[in-house]
Amino acid sequence: MRWPRATVPAWLVHAGFLGLxxxxxxxxxxxxxxxxxxxxxAVTVLPIITFLTALASxxxxxxxxxxxxxxxLVLLTTxxxxxxxxxxxxxxxxxxxSPTDLAQSLAHTLxxxxxxxxxxxxxxxxxxxxxDAALFGLCSGGPLWEWVIRPHLPAGAPPxxxxxxxGDLLVLFGVAGCLLRLGMMGRPGRGxxxxxxxxxxxxxxxxxxxxxxxxxxxxxxxxxMMAAYLTIAAAPVHPDAPEVTVPPRSGTVVSRQRLGWLAxxxxxxxxxAAVQVIRGEGSSSLLLPVGTLLVVxxxxxxxxxLSAQRDRAEQTLAYxxxxxxxxxxxxxxxxxxxxxxxxxxxxxxxxxxxxxLLCDLDGFKPVNxxxxxxxxxxxxxxxxxxxxxxxxxxxxxxxxxxxxxLILCRGEAGTDPGQLRDRIAEAVRAPIPLLDxxxxxGVTTGVAQAKPGLGADRDLLIxxxxxxxxxxxxxxxxxxxxxx
Numbered sequence: 306m307r308w309p310r311a312t313v314p315a316w317l318v319h320a321g322f323l324g325l326x327x328x329x330x331x332x333x334x335x336x337x338x339x340x341x342x343x344x345x346x347a348v349t350v351l352p353i354i355t356f357l358t359a360l361a362s363x364x365x366x367x368x369x370x371x372x373x374x375x376x377x378l379v380l381l382t383t384x385x386x387x388x389x390x391x392x393x394x395x396x397x398x399x400x401x402x403s404p405t406d407l408a409q410s411l412a413h414t415l416x417x418x419x420x421x422x423x424x425x426x427x428x429x430x431x432x433x434x435x436x437d438a439a440l441f442g443l444c445s446g447g448p449l450w451e452w453v454i455r456p457h458l459p460a461g462a463p464p465x466x467x468x469x470x471x472g473d474l475l476v477l478f479g480v481a482g483c484l485l486r487l488g489m490m491g492r493p494g495r496g497x498x499x500x501x502x503x504x505x506x507x508x509x510x511x512x513x514x515x516x517x518x519x520x521x522x523x524x525x526x527x528x529x530m531m532a533a534y535l536t537i538a539a540a541p542v543h544p545d546a547p548e549v550t551v552p553p554r555s556g557t558v559v560s561r562q563r564l565g566w567l568a569x570x571x572x573x574x575x576x577x578a579a580v581q582v583i584r585g586e587g588s589s590s591l592l593l594p595v596g597t598l599l600v601v602x603x604x605x606x607x608x609x610x611l612s613a614q615r616d617r618a619e620q621t622l623a624y625x626x627x628x629x630x631x632x633x634x635x636x637x638x639x640x641x642x643x644x645x646x647x648x649x650x651x652x653x654x655x656x657x658x659x660x661x662l663l664c665d666l667d668g669f670k671p672v673n674x675x676x677x678x679x680x681x682x683x684x685x686x687x688x689x690x691x692x693x694x695x696x697x698x699x700x701x702x703x704x705x706x707x708x709x710x711l712i713l714c715r716g717e718a719g720t721d722p723g724q725l726r727d728r729i730a731e732a733v734r735a736p737i738p739l740l741d742x743x744x745x746x747g748v749t750t751g752v753a754q755a756k757p758g759l760g761a762d763r764d765l766l767i768x769x770x771x772x773x774x775x776x777x778x779x780x781x782x783x784x785x786x787x788x789x
Contacts, residue, residue, distance in 0.1 A: 315496055315544055322539040329531050342389035348531045349382045352538035359541035367550050373419030380412040392530060395523035398516035400458050402466030410469045426550050427487055435483050436607045442482025443599055444570035446475045451577050451592050457517050471595050481505040493548035500540040507533035629704040631682055632689035640703030640711055644763045647715050651757055656715050659755045660722055663770040666708040667747035680739050684746060691732040722752040749778045
């Protein structure tokens with residue numbers, strides 16, 4: 306069974322959401338206390354139904370994370386069934402530290418954790434930006450807590466209740482920032498992401514309304530929480546839902562997070578603490594310790610990502626500095642340095658001889674002229690792979706440029722370059738398949754060897770191999786030259 310996407314366009318989801326929102330809001334406003342609890346409970350059950358239906362129909366491909374989210378929704382519904390008047394009696398956002406407060410925080414954590422796991426593939430395209438957005442969101446919640454929420458909490462609110470409420474608010478801010486950042490990565494999935502963002506915003510608004518209004522804000526906070534439940538219910542049935550976990554297409558441009566804004570966000574909580582000290586309020590607020598507990602792991606993760614990116618960049622630069630881009634072989638600079646190192650080892654007596662084989666392809670230019678440069682590049686890559694497979698693991702193969710290759714053998718005494726030259730010729734002249742045809746090229750190899758105590762340098766060794774190679778081309782056969 307597949308979700309009938311063709312019959313559930315986005316406009317119908319939006320219309321259904323708005324219709325249910327209006328119906329539930331109106332019914333709750335005009336109903337009595339007993340019926341209000343029933344209406345609110347029914348709304349909390351609706352997202353569980355839509356999530357399970359979407360999972361059963363395959364509209365949510367990654368099942369595990371969404372099941373985690375459903376577990377959070379089930380916990381919220383269970384909380385509502387155990388204490389049906391909790392919302393109606395304005396206990397939301399009062400930092401009472403009750404088991405219901407703990408259940409709500411745990412439920413939000415489960416739902417948000419499931420959402421984060423579901424979006425991990427999409428976030429993999431910009432992990433640094435996601436962490437920056439989470440940090441910005443977390444730190445943006447500090448001023449709201451310190452100057453809006455905390456002053457309106459009941460005088461007897463226990464520290465545990467305040468810590469639960471603060472942590473809940475900061476996590477919601479952080480997740481909202483992450484979801485907004487994910488929506489910036491590309492069009493696919495934005496509809497579902499928009500509903501998830503709206504869920505976080507409405508939950509924050511409901512909590513703030515209940516805190517600021519006390520008992521008088523119970524109806525409005527309940528209305529906002531029902532709207533949050535309905536946005537959750539709409540998210541899995543939106544036609545964009547299957548695309549939420551799909552990474553953005555390659556080449557998608559993601560706007561960069563400005564470090565200035567990030568620095569401003571990170572300095573928010575210390576600045577608030579400084580203002581408290583200046584006002585003589587002391588350090589009684591939980592914002593700094595709780596905010597730090599949430600922010601520090603993200604900062605460490607961001608530093609780890611930056612360090613890993615730097616290491617990868619250094620490795621990439623080092624590789625491109627020593628390797629040929631087309632074939633992946635050592636480039637001229639690196640092979641030259643390795644020859645110098647081998648000759649130094651020869652002078653120290655660490656090895657018995659150094660052999661250099663200079664290989665130039667025969668018949669490559671006609672292939673390039675007839676079939677084009679892409680075909681020529683394919684031939685060069687094939688020849689490079691065959692040369693690498695022909696020599697020993699300790700030997701080094703490099704590309705000097707064009708169709709010229711060089712092989713460096715740090716061999717033992719008695720190495721027969723003629724046998725290696727024959728193996729190279731046999732391997733190279735094997736047919737090379739292209740898209741619509743097969744081509745063959747030959748190779749002429751000039752060999753030069755250096756023995757201990759002769760004081761040969763790199764230029765002399767390569768020059769002799771080069772002379773032997775051109776002499777071989779002239780006579781149509783290869784010749785080995787050994788330094789006297």
